[in-house]
Amino acid sequence: MTANPGRRGALLLGAAPLLVLALGYVIAAAARHADNPADKILPLPGAMAAAMAGLLFEPDQLSGQYLFWADTLASLWRLGMGLGIATLSALCVGLVIGSLPPVRATLGALVTAIAVIPPIALLPILFIVFGLGETAKVALIVIGVAPFMIRDVAGHIGALPREQVVKALTLGANSWGVILRVALPQALPRLFEALRLSLGPAWVFLISAEAIAADVGLGYRIFLVRRYLAMDVIIPYVAWIALLAVLMDLALSHGSRRLFGWAHMGSR
Amino acid sequence: MLVLKNLWVEYGEKVVLERISLDIVEKSFVSIIGPSGAGKSSLLRVILGQEQPTRGTITLDGEPLPRECGPDRGVVFQRYSVFPHLTVLGNTLLGLEFAASPLTARLFGGTRRAAIAEAEAMLEQVGLADSRNLYPAQMSGGMQQRLAIAQALIKRPRILLLDEPFGALDPGIxxxxxGLITRLWHAHGLTIIMVTHDIKEAFGLGTRVLTLDKRRHDPHAPQRYGAGVVYDLELTRKQAGEVPAPEPGITIDTKVNT
Structure with missing residues (x-):
């Protein structure tokens, strides 16, 4: 329970299952290709590289775009907008709900009600209201993750020890001062944590929205080439999405440690 | 200076404190002891302004006490008195920053330098001068309480309220x-009201010891009667150091109202 593998050891241990998985895939793919050289279900790494090279380095004949990069940019823009709006609203609304009991009484039930609606069920409404453009996709991400983030931040702020608020008041603070200097700084690390946890759902909503109505994007491409059983494109795309998600998670976790060192000291 | 007149504190049906009348003299050190649930902390919260009495009045120099917490009454709680996201210096500066700018609650330039000098002088007094850049999570409980005291005293409060401030500390600390609180009490001419569980501490530090307990008890409705002041011992300054701590013999009044 207390054996600590150390930094390098942890990295090696973490990489091992991934390598085993990759090796298992290659063995399975090789076995299938031994039976049927035209197999499409488990493409060999070489086939994937060839298929991806076309998307990566050659402009599309129809649109003149480099599809892989256009897809990545479009998806990241939607994800960034959605998560940005959700984060900002979580900070503002969550902070106010958490610190001011009258606001909590007014808005708390509404946020809870929105949070329990499955966001995908709202997608048709979003498409009808906002059309099939970017707005609906960004809105789905916002509606999907913002209520959770708001509740998380508000809950954290609401649970700050009462003593802290009283102490701030005896130091001459008004309500605004308490929000600004006591609640806000302690909400920020929690917000980063909530954002990290929201990355997964945000990707789900992004891919869903793109699968249903889009003309560019990582999710759109996967669902488009599915018609041709193009596993040689789908698998690298999924791996790319996983890599992007891991990088975002690492950046957030690293950023939080850099910016809010005090919040990571207690866990010694 | 601080006068409580016929104070009652009730939470719905439950009477916590009844008929509390006290006259607290300026620069006295009042210790409040009593069994758990006798309303010691409630009394402190009422004086602090965090809670309102259901009946009775509190006056400070003849003026009614403001009905909310303010900088004239500093406080140190047993825990959570310091802000985890601020360094020692930041925690101490906070009171000056709130006072200087209600909008941003921050100081800049020359005023900030002056405030830092003031905060450092205060940290010197509590023995935290070398720890100015530490965060509370990096400090021991005793250091955190020193910081909490410095943080409160920088506002120059007239009254300092202590709610079991040393209850979570090792005996040596x-x-x-x-020693520290006695020194600061003299240096700043404070009026201190301290709630404690430690009878030795109450008599060792205080110039006056109040014991809160229930005078009456109804076994069928224990919430019916609140606690009052059952002992009120004035210790002259000379005595305060000498009186040996009595046995912790707070007896619950056995006259049962049936």
Missing amino acids: RGDMH
Whole structure:
């Protein structure tokens, strides 16, 4: 329970299952290709590289775009907008709900009600209201993750020890001062944590929205080439999405440690 | 200076404190002891302004006490008195920053330098001068309480309220803190009201010891009667150091109202 593998050891241990998985895939793919050289279900790494090279380095004949990069940019823009709006609203609304009991009484039930609606069920409404453009996709991400983030931040702020608020008041603070200097700084690390946890759902909503109505994007491409059983494109795309998600998670976790060192000291 | 007149505190049906009348003299050190649930902390919260009495009045120099917490009454709680996201210096500066700018609650330039000098002088007094850049999570409980005291005193409060401030500390550290609080009490001319569980501490530090307990008890409705002041011992300054701590013999009044 207390054996600590150390930094390098942890990295090696973490990489091992991934390598085993990759090796298992290659063995399975090789076995299938031994039976049927035209197999499409488990493409060999070489086939994937060839298929991806076309998307990566050659402009599309129809649109003149480099599809892989256009897809990545479009998806990241939607994800960034959605998560940005959700984060900002979580900070503002969550902070106010958490610190001011009258606001909590007014808005708390509404946020809870929105949070329990499955966001995908709202997608048709979003498409009808906002059309099939970017707005609906960004809105789905916002509606999907913002209520959770708001509740998380508000809950954290609401649970700050009462003593802290009283102490701030005896130091001459008004309500605004308490929000600004006591609640806000302690909400920020929690917000980063909530954002990290929201990355997964945000990707789900992004891919869903793109699968249903889009003309560019990582999710759109996967669902488009599915018609041709193009596993040689789908698998690298999924791996790319996983890599992007891991990088975002690492950046957030690293950023939080850099910016809010005090919040990571207690866990010694 | 601080006068409580016929104070009652009730939470719905439950009477916590009844008929509390006190006259607290300026620069006195009042210790409040009593069994758990006798309303010691409630009394402190009422004086602090965090809670309102259901009946009775509190006056400070004849003026009614403001009905909310303010900088004229500093406080140190047993825990959570310091802000985890600020360094020692930041925690101490906070009171000056709130006072200087209600909008941004921050100081800049020359005023900030002056405030830092003031905060450092205060940290010197509590023995935290070398720890100015530490965060509370990096400090021991005793250091955190020193910081909480410095943070409160920088506002120059007239009254300092202590709610079991040393209850969570090791006995050795507690002794140091007793010395510190006595020194600061003299240096700043404070009026201190301290709630404690430790009878030795109450008599060792205080110039006056109040014991809160229920005078009456109804076994069928224990919430019916609140606690009052059952002992009110004035210790002259000379005595305060000498009186041996009595046995912790707070007896619950056995006259049962049936």
